[in-house]
Amino acid sequence: MELKSRDIYEILSDLAKRRGLFWPSYEIYGGVAGLYDFGPVGVLIKRNIIEEWLYWLVYSTGLVVEIETPIITPRIVLKASGHEDHFTDPITECTKCGRVFRADHVVEEQTGITVEGYSMSDIWKVMIENNVRCPECGGQLTKPQPALLLFKTEIGPYKGAPGYIRPEAAQGMFVSFKNVFTVVRNKLPLGIAQVGKVGRNEISPRQSLIRLREFTIMEFEFFFDPEKSYEEVMKYMDEELEEEELFVLTADEKSRGIDRASRYRTLELIEEKIVKNPWMALWMAKGNRFLREIGIPGDKIRFEEKLPWERAHYSEQTFDQQVYTRKFGWIEVAGYSYRTTYDLDRHIEFSRSDLSVFKRYKKPVEKLVRRAIPNPIKIRELAKDKMGKIMENISSMDQEALYQELMSKGYIEIDGVKLGREAFIIKEEKVKIHGEKFVPHVVEPSFGLERIFYALLEHALSLEKDRIVLKINPRIAPYQVAVFPLVAGSKPEHRKIVDIARSLYRALLKARIRAFYDEEGSIGRRYARADEIGIPFALTVDYQTLEDETITIRYRDTREQIRISIHEAYDKLLELLNYKGKFKLNFDKYP
């Protein structure tokens, strides 16, 4: 049965609450916009999505390691990252039409004056002096207010240092880059991943799980040497990845008014230079595969390149990965940003730590180094009491430039004192250079877990007559199998059937299968309950089990049943689930 777009959201919200997927947080106190609880079933599904993500994006190449860093972040870190400045945008509101604008943008548009870094009252002054009005209706604008989308907190309960809840996990990876790099014994390329909560104090969150004030991010910063990226990417590109089909809408196409994505193979993205770095293409292909694997159809996934002004402050190129939903249309579930050296550079600047890495040349390079070394005795004669200042000056000068100037002009002049060649000892020496330091480039794939969760549910949701069936991939399903007794009555044979079903259930739990047991209501009702939360298989113990130790196994999506021996239930399940393991069913305790 075809679902109408309007119904699907209601059906899903109803199901979510009824069966324990998710619901608004703090409901008994009226709720808070943008905050959601995950229920018992939702938590299981969510964890399975994380596992799949870890497999496809983190473990499958051996290039990425996972860390965990705090969500509470000292102010300086987000100052360095540029977030604090980005979040204190001055907002002004029109008193007539109620529209809200970035005050600095309006001022710049109407006066040409750049007010970046101005205080709120200084911007206000400029606005009054230049009679800046509402660009939409010409109405009076209010004094700008800072709109900070970072959650503020204090570190330490008494006279605490200012801090924020992190708006992205990324900064933890940049700040601890050097430690991780050392742990992996100085190897590039290196990805550092993190799965965790972040907070963004959104002005008006809506659309249930799509826009949250607190959500789970799954992302990694991938550090590499840009000069080697092509050859390195080729090393990790296998046939499957090369042939992965991606739907991409480029910025160029967007500005020409095209809104349909075209199909590319991964290799074409690299060769046609659609991506500014080959690693972007590799991770986009992996991300595409991941979403397909958990159940989003390939043609419902696309990549949209962001236009320069749509990009975050740190990004050289960004592709949003979007999934089509019936309720919200195309929603962004992941972003791939080429952050270049932006973040490391900023942390080098603010922390004064050396976050560069050493690159050894294949062969050391011999270089003739010519230096002019100051001769203190001669300089004292020439400089007299200016000696100290001159020496300080010389040591801060670039060696090569000093030498060049001295040789071409015959002297250098510092603080009014001419120093000729005789004031220096000229040295020429051959130096072996074994390598150089550089700041690695970074590509960042970043996934929003709750959005993926929502998109997945929407795609999995189907109606069979008026029954809901959540057709999710068995690997994502909250439970792998349901176990039922066909009947649960009071006759002796009913008791036997129930006992066998219960022991089967317990044996499966012990074998680390996530099993679900239910004996309430009719068998049809129990199948329906299991279908609603997406349990892919159901094992039913019936009368025939008493005779020949066989049970039925039913597949959720087709309701097909086959009869198997109860002893091979585990192996059959593993086969269906594509898992491996061991299983022992102990019948002895039950009659």
Place this chain on the structure above:
RNA sequence: GCGGCGGUCGUCUAGCCUGGACUAGGACGCCGGCCCUCCAAGCCGGAGAUCCCGGGUUCAAAUCCCGGCCGCCGCACCA
């Protein structure tokens, strides 16, 4: 944040306009019992509602008024 509309058991809803017999009714779901050979069957019973919150008007408020919270839609914002 602005404007419009809305908020009654877990869910969907009746009641609100026209204040009073509303101890807030129903359906589905949930729980217990009976029944029991495969897709939400039936019968019996049960639990379950701060009528979103606070204030006001009134002899009397789910109902009228004001403020707040939350939701939906539009505008704005969105790393």
